[in-house]
Amino acid sequence: xxxxxxxxxxxxxxxxxxxxxxxxxxxxxxxxxxxxxxxxxxxxxxxxxxxxxxxxxxxxxxxxxxxxxxxxxxxxxxxxxxxxxxxxxxxxxxxxxxxxxxxxxxxxxxxxxxxxxxxxxxxxxxxxxxxxxxxxxxxxxxxxxxxxxxxxxxxxxxxxxxxxxxxxxxxxxxxxxxxxxxxxxxxxxxxxxxxxxxxxxxx
Amino acid sequence: xxxxxxxxxxxxxxxxxxxxxxxxxxxxxxxxxxxxxxxxxxxxxxxxxxxxxxxxxxxxxxxxxxxxxx
Numbered sequence: 530x531x532x533x534x535x536x537x538x539x540x541x542x543x544x545x546x547x548x549x550x551x552x553x554x555x556x557x558x559x560x561x562x563x564x565x566x567x568x569x570x571x572x573x574x575x576x577x578x579x580x581x582x583x584x585x586x587x588x589x590x591x592x593x594x595x596x597x598x599x600x601x602x603x604x605x606x607x608x609x610x611x612x613x614x615x616x617x618x619x620x621x622x623x624x625x626x627x628x629x630x631x632x633x634x635x636x637x638x639x640x641x642x643x644x645x646x647x648x649x650x651x652x653x654x655x656x657x658x659x660x661x662x663x664x665x666x667x668x669x670x671x672x673x674x675x676x677x678x679x680x681x682x683x684x685x686x687x688x689x690x691x692x693x694x695x696x697x698x699x700x701x702x703x704x705x706x707x708x709x710x711x712x713x714x715x716x717x718x719x720x721x722x723x724x725x726x727x728x729x730x731x732x
Numbered sequence: 733x734x735x736x737x738x739x740x741x742x743x744x745x746x747x748x749x750x751x752x753x754x755x756x757x758x759x760x761x762x763x764x765x766x767x768x769x770x771x772x773x774x775x776x777x778x779x780x781x782x783x784x785x786x787x788x789x790x791x792x793x794x795x796x797x798x799x800x801x802x
Contacts, residue, residue, distance in 0.1 A: 610775055646756055663760040664753045681757035681772075683764060692763045714745035718752060722759045 594671040598636030603674045604651065606660075608682055613660075614651065621652040622675060624667045625725075635673040642667045644679065646725040648732075659685050661729050663722070690730050697723035 554560070604622055606614035622633045625647025631640075644665045651658045665679030700719030707713040742752045761772045783793035 646760070661760065663756040680753050681760045683760065683768065687764050687768045688760075689763055689765045689769075696759065696763060710745040711747065714742045714747055715755065717741055718755050719759060722756050723763075726760070726763060 592670070592672050592674075595673075599673045600635060601673070602633060602635045602637075604677065605674070606649075606651075606677045606679075606682070608679055613682060617651075617653075619651050619653045622677070623648075623650045623652070624677065625649060625662060626667065631667075633667075633669055633675055637669050637673070637675075639671045640667075640669045642669070644677075646722045648685070648729045649677065649679075649682065659729075661685055661688060661726060685729055688726055688730060693723055693726045693730065697727060 601618040601620065602622060604614050604617050604619050605612075606617075620634075624631050624633060624642060625644055626642040627645045628642070630647070631642060644662055644667060646663055647661070649660050649662045651660075660679075660682040661684075662679040663681040665677065665682075667678075668676040670676070696719065700716050700723060704713065704716035704720055707716045740752075743749075761769065761776070764772060777797065779795070779797045781793045781795050783790040785791065
């Protein structure tokens with residue numbers, strides 16, 4: 530795309546000079562006749578005008594990052610129907626990101642992570658609380674605040690192992706017999722979610 | 733410029749992230765133990781009334797109660 534750049538530039542310059550009557554000048558080119566009254570009045574007004582503002586100047590200032598790494602991580606864990614954890618100060622959170630289980634400590638580099646079905650564990654001293662998350666996102670900010678959003682998150686005790694096995698068998702069979710791309714994708718999702726629940730219950 | 737990053741299999745099959753996420757959530761809900769399962773399915777029910785408009789006037793509304801299904 531850029532290889533043609535120089536050819537296009539040189540082509541437009543020659544076009545402007547040869548057929549200036551039919552070709553319109555670019556707005557960035559200087560006008561052939563300079564209007565002196567305009568220049569005079571512009572010079573009067575210009576020093577008093579502020580330069581145009583950019584969108585970032587209208588944004589609220591970002592929360593400041595502490596100069597030293599805080600000792601605790603502030604976690605906000607929300608579901609569409611409930612706020613599971615709100616501004617809870619914890620030591621560490623392990624989230625099931627698509628790239629693998631990610632441990633988040635205070636002072637973690639700012640990250641946006643997409644979550645896959647898996648276990649999320651919140652570590653507070655010796656207390657570990659585990660949830661099975663269906664999918665969602667985790668936003669880790671520079672000021673050691675972690676916003677984790679999930680569509681469905683349940684404590685592991687609430688999952689029925691028998692139904693997980695049944696579901697796994699059903700979807701593995703559906704995957705083998707699927708024909709269209711969409712059916713295959715749905716069956717694949719079923720297999721992934723059920724295997725993750727299986728691993729969560731047994732691990 | 734080549735497409736960056738491998739697309740997930742569901743995106744390649746034409747599914748959007750929201751569809752994928754809802755399917756995952758429904759599957760998890762189906763595998764819950766009894767009181768929680770009934771609660772969650774109850775929570776996710778939607779009821780709505782849909783009316784088409786013709787000539788600036790609403791036609792007879794259609795009432796729908798959809799329980800989510802995978």
